Amino acid sequence: MLLQNGIPTTEDLETRIPPKERLAKGPVVMIECFQEIPCNPCNTACKQGAIQEFKDINDKPEIDYDNCTGCGLCVSKCPGLAIFIIDETYSDKEATVSLPYEFLPLPKEGQEVDLLDRGGNKVSQGKVVKIRNGKYEDRTPVITVAVPKELSMVVRNIRVGGDGK
Ligand code: SF4
Ligand code: SF4
DSSP: OHHHHSOOOHHHHHTTSOOHHHHTTSOEEEEOOOSOOSOOHHHHHOSSSOBOOOSSTTOOOOBOTTTOOOOOTTGGGOTTOOEEEEETTSSSSEEEEEEEOOOSSOOOTTOEEEEEOTTSOEEEEEEEEEEEOSTTTTTOOEEEEEEEGGGTTTOOEEETTSTTO
């Protein structure tokens, strides 16, 4: 339950999953922001017009998925760490999930890590394929990890130094 433990329900998530047709075209944003809070850096970070202009600062983000290029520039700008990029076209058996990661140590590209669900439970292992950690990310690195395709809507965190090493 979102209000009790911060974990969204299936019903919450259904309102945030990009359309199947868009997921089939390549990387796309998924914003797991469910509460009305005075916050809009996701909107200002997106130069493609994919995150609609907020009428009120408390609005929840509304997405135009056709405008989203999957560039990922919004991920590190969300103070709620609620933005992910999903690429279900990565390979036959794997998708990638790009996620904000503020723990140390950072993994290295090519490293196997534990894949965690929204509750922090290990669901699999996967390889880090990309790390963005420049000036733009401003201490919120964005880690892209390959995950079994069927877990693209499940994996939302990683653990470095677990069984996956
Ligand atoms: S991934 Fe890029 S295009 Fe898509 S919403 Fe984020 S900033 Fe905009
Ligand atoms: S920046 Fe993050 S927390 Fe703030 S409105 Fe956008 S998605 Fe929600």
